[in-house]
Amino acid sequence: MNAVNADLHCHSTASDGTLAPAAVVRRAHANGVDLLALTDHDELLGLPEAAATAAELGLRFVPGVEVSVSWLDQTVHIVGLGVDPSNAALIAGLDQVRSGRDGRAAKIAAELDRIGIHGALEGALRYVGNPALISRAHFARFLVEAGCAKNVHDVFLHYLARGKPGYVEHVWATLEDAVGWIKGAGGLAVIAHPGRYRLSHVEMDILFDKFRELGGDAVEVACGAHDGGQVLAFARMARKFGLMASRASDFHGPEDSPIDLGRAPPLPPDLTPVWSRLI
Ligand code: AMP
Ligand code: MN
Ligand code: MN
Ligand code: MN
Numbered sequence: 001m002n003a004v005n006a007d008l009h010c011h012s013t014a015s016d017g018t019l020a021p022a023a024v025v026r027r028a029h030a031n032g033v034d035l036l037a038l039t040d041h042d043e044l045l046g047l048p049e050a051a052a053t054a055a056e057l058g059l060r061f062v063p064g065v066e067v068s069v070s071w072l073d074q075t076v077h078i079v080g081l082g083v084d085p086s087n088a089a090l091i092a093g094l095d096q097v098r099s100g101r102d103g104r105a106a107k108i109a110a111e112l113d114r115i116g117i118h119g120a121l122e123g124a125l126r127y128v129g130n131p132a133l134i135s136r137a138h139f140a141r142f143l144v145e146a147g148c149a150k151n152v153h154d155v156f157l158h159y160l161a162r163g164k165p166g167y168v169e170h171v172w173a174t175l176e177d178a179v180g181w182i183k184g185a186g187g188l189a190v191i192a193h194p195g196r197y198r199l200s201h202v203e204m205d206i207l208f209d210k211f212r213e214l215g216g217d218a219v220e221v222a223c224g225a226h227d228g229g230q231v232l233a234f235a236r237m238a239r240k241f242g243l244m245a246s247r248a249s250d251f252h253g254p255e256d257s258p259i260d261l262g263r264a265p266p267l268p269p270d271l272t273p274v275w276s277r278l279i
Contacts, residue, residue: 006035006275007262008062009079009192009220009248013129014038014046015066016137018253020129021046024261025053025061027254033262035275037064037081042097043133044085062278065090066192067181068097068172072203075172077192078211079220079246080182082278087185094181097173098132105134107168108160112139115165117148136160137252152256175207179214188217188274190246194237195223195230208241218244218274222267224259225250235268245271 011017012024019027021038024046028036036059038050047063054061063085069076083090109121123142128134140155149155159166173181182189191211199207208219220226221234222245238245245267249259267273 004035004273004275004279005033005262006247006273007033007249007251007264008035008037008064008081008190008246008274009039009066009223010036010251010261011040011066011253012038012046012050015040015043015130015133016135016252017129018256021050022053024251025050025057025059028261029054029057029059031260031262033059035060035062035279036261037062037079039064039066039079039081041066041133041135042068042094043130044083044091044094045130045132047085060279064187065094065182067094067178069175069178070170070172071175071207072199074197074199075170076175076197076207078175078178078182078216079190079192079248080185080187081190081246081274083182083185083187087181090181090185093173093177100170100172101132101134104168104170105139108136108139108166111168112159112166117143117146117166120166137256139166141256175210176214179211179216183215188244188277189215190218190220190274191216191243192220192248193223193225193250194219194234195226204237208237208243212241212243216243217277218246220248221245221271222265223248223250224257224264228265231265231268235271238271244274244277246274
C-alpha cells in the first residue's frame with residue numbers, strides 16, 4: 001500500500017502556507033506524490049485552483065480541510081478528507097470558526113506590543129494570503145523578519161505558544177461539530193498530528209475513544225510532526241481504536257517546513273491506509 005505516495009495534509013496561501021494552491025500541487029507532483037489532499041485551516045477557498053491544477057497534471061486530488069477544535073484545554077486539529085466543498089453546513093461551520101480569528105489577532109498584537117514588539121498586526125498581515133485567515137504562522141514570519149527569533153520554529157519556543165508572550169486563549173469548534181461537518185459533507189475525519197498535543201495517556205485515550213464514537217475514521221500516524229517513536233506509538237493507537245492510518249507532511253512552504261511534500265515516512269505495513277477509501 002505504501003507503493004502509493006500519498007500526502008494527505010498540507011497548506012496553501014488560502015490559509016498559512018506560503019505557496020499558492022497551484023504551486024503546492026505542482027511541487028507535490030514534482031516530488032512524486034500521486035495522491036494529494038490540500039487541507040487549509042478552516043478554509044475551502046484553495047480547493048478549486050488545486051483541483052484544476054491536479055487535473056492538468058493527472059495527479060489524483062482529494063479536497064480537504066483542517067478544522068481547529070478546542071478539546072479539554074487543548075487545540076486539536078481534525079482533518080477532513082474527500083469533503084464536498086459545496087456542502088452548506090460545512091461552509092457555515094467553517095465561516096463560524098474563522099470568524100474569531102481577527103479579534104484573536106488583534107489581541108496577539110496587543111500582547112506583543114506590551115513586551116515592546118510594535119506593529120505586529122500590520123506586520124503579520126503582510127504575510128497573509130487570505131484576509132479571512134490570519135494565523136499564528138503569519139505572526140511567526142513577522143517575528144522572524146523583525147529579528148525576534150532566527151526561524152519560525154524558534155518563534156514558537158519563545159512567543160505565541162501557551163505560557164509565552166503573544167499567546168491568547170481562543171475557543172474553536174467542538175470535536176462533535178468538526179467531525180459532524182466533515183462526515184455530513186461526505187468526508188473522512190482524521191486526527192491530525194496527535195503527537196503535538198499535550199495530553200496524558202488517559203486523556204489521549206479519551207480523545208480517541210470519543211472521536212471513534214462520533215464516527216471518526218483515521219489518525220495521522222506518519223506525519224511531519226512525529227519522530228520515529230511517535231510513529232510507532234500512534235500506530236499502536238490506530239490498532240487499539242480500530243482507526244485507519246494517514247500519512248501527511250503538513251507542508252507549509254519550502255522555508256517553513258521540516259518535511260517536504262510526499263516525504264513523510266511510510267506507514268507500518270499492517271495498518272489500513274485511509275487512502276484505501278479514497279482511491
Ligand atoms: P493558529 O491556527 O492560528 O493557532 O496557528 C497554528 C499554526 O501555527 C500551525 O498550523 C502552524 O502553521 C503554526 N505552528 C504552531 N506551532 C508551531 C511550531 N511549534 N512550529 C512551527 N509552526 C507552528
Ligand atoms: Mn498552519
Ligand atoms: Mn495542524
Ligand atoms: Mn496543518
